[in-house]
Amino acid sequence: MKIVMLGAPGAGKGTQAKQIAGKYGLPHISTGDIFRANIKNGTELGKEAKKYMDQGLLVPDELTVRLLLDRVSREDCKNGYVLDGFPRTIPQANVLDEALEKLGDQIDYAIDVDVPDENIVRRMSGRRACLSCGATYHVAYAPPKKEGICDTCGSELVLRDDDKPETVQNRLHVYHEQTQPLIDFYARKGVLRTVDGTQAVEDVFEAICKILG
Ligand code: AP5
Numbered sequence: 675m676k677i678v679m680l681g682a683p684g685a686g687k688g689t690q691a692k693q694i695a696g697k698y699g700l701p702h703i704s705t706g707d708i709f710r711a712n713i714k715n716g717t718e719l720g721k722e723a724k725k726y727m728d729q730g731l732l733v734p735d736e737l738t739v740r741l742l743l744d745r746v747s748r749e750d751c752k753n754g755y756v757l758d759g760f761p762r763t764i765p766q767a768n769v770l771d772e773a774l775e776k777l778g779d780q781i782d783y784a785i786d787v788d789v790p791d792e793n794i795v796r797r798m799s800g801r802r803a804c805l806s807c808g809a810t811y812h813v814a815y816a817p818p819k820k821e822g823i824c825d826t827c828g829s830e831l832v833l834r835d836d837d838k839p840e841t842v843q844n845r846l847h848v849y850h851e852q853t854q855p856l857i858d859f860y861a862r863k864g865v866l867r868t869v870d871g872t873q874a875v876e877d878v879f880e881a882i883c884k885i886l887g
């Protein structure tokens with residue numbers, strides 16, 4: 675099963691993608707997590723990506739597409755995957771489509787986690803992220819068992835550099851300009867499913883499981 679998660683920054687794509695990946699035994703592939711891991715490790719890719727991410731802008735398609743195609747060609751992806759944060763532009767979606775078409779394959783579900791802009795800023799300021807394993811928490815809605823420490827791997831949790839309110843506004847703007855058109859793109863292919871992302875985390879997950887079966 676090949677799944678694409680759609681939704682604004684902070685809609686809960688990562689939160690849901692992790693649970694879907696766990697339940698259905700699929701790898702969770704987040705381009706944002708891959709970039710953040712590269713930034714943390716000081717790689718060339720990380721240095722390049724950071725220039726854009728800190729401003730709330732998208733990393734150029736050329737760089738992102740290469741990274742993603744390499745990732746989905748690995749052995750663990752042969753039965754499918756959950757893509758979180760990719761594609762984010764129409765050109766990225768076209769490249770993915772063409773790559774899948776060559777294999778006689780296609781995306782099975784594009785799940786849009788729908789959350790209005792008003793809710794987003796509040797969520798972002800309370801988010802805490804683990805830069806080691808990619809787990810995400812919220813100080814009020816999804817707190818870790820021990821404050822500031824990741825339940826999964828024990829690393830320290832941080833406020834992401836791009837979660838400052840002014841950067842969040844930029845990310846929302848970029849989302850509406852460049853990423854939202856993907857909702858129509860996948861609707862035309864007949865694979866779009868929309869869930870109400872303002873519900874509690876468990877309820878959003880239940881709605882998604884009903885779709886995926
Ligand atoms: P990325 O890491 O993908 O960030 P994003 O899309 O902005 O999304 P977020 O990770 O911020 O939010 P999310 O939807 O995963 O929400 P989460 O589950 O954490 O990308 C970062 C940057 O990398 C981009 O800006 C860009 O520069 C670059 N990049 C990445 N991919 C790229 C690409 N393909 N092309 C070009 N550039 C790319 O939840 C948010 C918070 O809310 C958490 O605290 C969570 O606990 C809480 N929460 C979740 N669900 C609920 C709920 N139902 N109720 C209450 N709280 C909830």
Ligand code: MG
Binds near residue numbers: 688689704
């Ligand atoms: Mg995320």
